[in-house]
Amino acid sequence: MKTDATTLLIGRRRFEWGSRTHVMGVLNVTPDSFSGDGTGHDLQRAVEQALRFQDDGADIIDIGGESSRPQSVYKDARPVPADEEAERVVPVIQALAGRLDLPISIDTQKASVARLAVEAGAAMVNDVSMLGADPRMADTIAELGVPVVINHTRARALYPSGVVAEVIEDLRHAAEGVQSAGLPATHVILDPGIGFGKTAAQSIEMQRRLSELVALGYPVLIGASRKSSIGEVLDLPADQRLEGTAATVALAIERGADIVRVHDVKEMVRVARMSDAIVRGWPPPPGSGR
Numbered sequence: 001m002k003t004d005a006t007t008l009l010i011g012r013r014r015f016e017w018g019s020r021t022h023v024m025g026v027l028n029v030t031p032d033s034f035s036g037d038g039t040g041h042d043l044q045r046a047v048e049q050a051l052r053f054q055d056d057g058a059d060i061i062d063i064g065g066e067s068s069r070p071q072s073v074y075k076d077a078r079p080v081p082a083d084e085e086a087e088r089v090v091p092v093i094q095a096l097a098g099r100l101d102l103p104i105s106i107d108t109q110k111a112s113v114a115r116l117a118v119e120a121g122a123a124m125v126n127d128v129s130m131l132g133a134d135p136r137m138a139d140t141i142a143e144l145g146v147p148v149v150i151n152h153t154r155a156r157a158l159y160p161s162g163v164v165a166e167v168i169e170d171l172r173h174a175a176e177g178v179q180s181a182g183l184p185a186t187h188v189i190l191d192p193g194i195g196f197g198k199t200a201a202q203s204i205e206m207q208r209r210l211s212e213l214v215a216l217g218y219p220v221l222i223g224a225s226r227k228s229s230i231g232e233v234l235d236l237p238a239d240q241r242l243e244g245t246a247a248t249v250a251l252a253i254e255r256g257a258d259i260v261r262v263h264d265v266k267e268m269v270r271v272a273r274m275s276d277a278i279v280r281g282w283p284p285p286p287g288s289g290r
Contacts, residue, residue, distance in 0.1 A: 008186055008219070010060070010147055011103030011123035017219050019288040020280065021253050021272040024060040024105065024261040025053035026225065029088045030067050030080075046092045047099070054102055057269035060124070061100065062261060063117075064107030065089040068128050068196070082110045089113065090120045097121025105149070109133035111140040118144050128196060129153060130174050142182035149189045149221050150174045154197030163202040164209045167192050172216060189259065191221045194248075200229035207248060207255075214256035223261035224248035225268070242267060250275045 008015045015022060029046050050061050065088035066080040080088075085108065093104055097120065106117035109129040114137065118125070126149040131137045141148045152167050159166045175188045192213055194203045206213075207224060214220050224230065230244035231237065242264055249260045249268050253275040262268040276284065 008147060013059070013101075013103055015059075015219075015258075016288065017258050018280075019285055020276050021257065022059040022259045023057060023265060023269050023272055024062050024221065024223075024259050025050070025056075025058035025265040026261060026263045027053070027061055027063045027092070028067070029063060029065050029092050041088070043091055043095060047095050050092075050096050050100060053265045054100055056266035058102060058265045060103050060105050060259070061096070062105040062107050062126055063089050063092055063122070064126075065113070066108065082112050085110065085113050086116050090116055093117055093120040093122050109137070111136035115140055115144065118146055122146075124148065126191075127151060128193070130170065130193070131178060132174075138178040138181040138183075141178060145183070145187075147187040147189060148178060148183065149191050150178070151191040151223070152193030152196060157197050157199045157202055159202065163198060163205055164212055167206060168213055168216065171213070175216075175218060185218075189219045189221050190216065191223060191261075194222065194224040195227040195229060200232040203227065203229040204233075207252065210252055210255040210257060219258040220256065221259040221261055222248070222252040222257045224252070225260075225262040225264070246271045254279050 006017050027046060027050050053061055065085040089106060096104060103123040104121060105124045105126050106114055106122040107126045108114050109127055111134045114125045124147040125141055127137060128151040130150055130153050150171060152171050171190045175190065178188060179185050190213060192206045192210065194206065198206065210222065225245045226238045226241045230241045234244050245262065245264065249262065249271045252260060253272060260268060260272060
């Protein structure tokens with residue numbers, strides 16, 4: 001179902017799609033984030049980082065308690081049990097719920113963690129498994145009535161009909177599935193899953209042709225920040241991919257992205273504002289938040 005939605009209330013904040021680009025700050029409360037920025041069990045550090053993101057201009061804080069780095073690449077990567085994941089994220093969400101003016105997103109593949117996070121104060125769910133890891137997830141999100149980011153992924157980087165066509169079809173199917181469970185179409189946000197079951201070349205092609213996903217009519221989030229495709233192009237480690245990330249953010253905005261998910265919030269807010277000025281016009285329209 002094509003939505004062509006123009007607004008969405010996430011928590012207490014209304015998002016006007018098309019008015020400007022919204023920045024989602026990544027808060028990893030893990031000891032093994034691929035990007036090296038995880039806060040581990042340090043609650044105070046996590047709270048301070050989230051508040052700093054707010055000061056730097058973020059629009060959403062995305063909190064995750066399980067690294068999504070693949071075991072095929074990182075031999076020490078391991079699945080995190082639901083109770084352990086909840087113990088990592090829930091205290092942070094509770095500590096921030098009364099202090100942030102921004103909506104909190106919970107980055108999880110587990111329905112039980114999503115429920116606990118929303119009960120603690122999260123206002124949306126970001127599932128990197130495309131709602132496929134937990135068969136209860138679609139029904140749980142529909143019951144909670146919160147927006148969801150559906151992130152494309154595959155076990156293997158095989159796309160016989162082409163990566164763009166198959167990503168769009170997979171996401172269309174997942175979006176229709178959660179709507180069949182009872183979630184309004186307006187609450188669905190799509191993410192092409194840069195780096196998830198894709199080679200660097202496939203990820204770059206997906207970014208180059210992002211406008212084809214945008215044409216489905218759903219809001220689109222792009223999360224290319226510090227990804228391995230940047231590392232392969234520039235031959236740089238994760239902590240030296242700022243400029244590469246900036247390029248992906250600017251070009252995603254030019255191709256119609258509504259949300260960019262980033263680690264380096266202050267710098268990418270500036271990139272987004274400048275890109276918006278060129279792509280959407282300057283000065284920004286009244287009420288755009290910029």
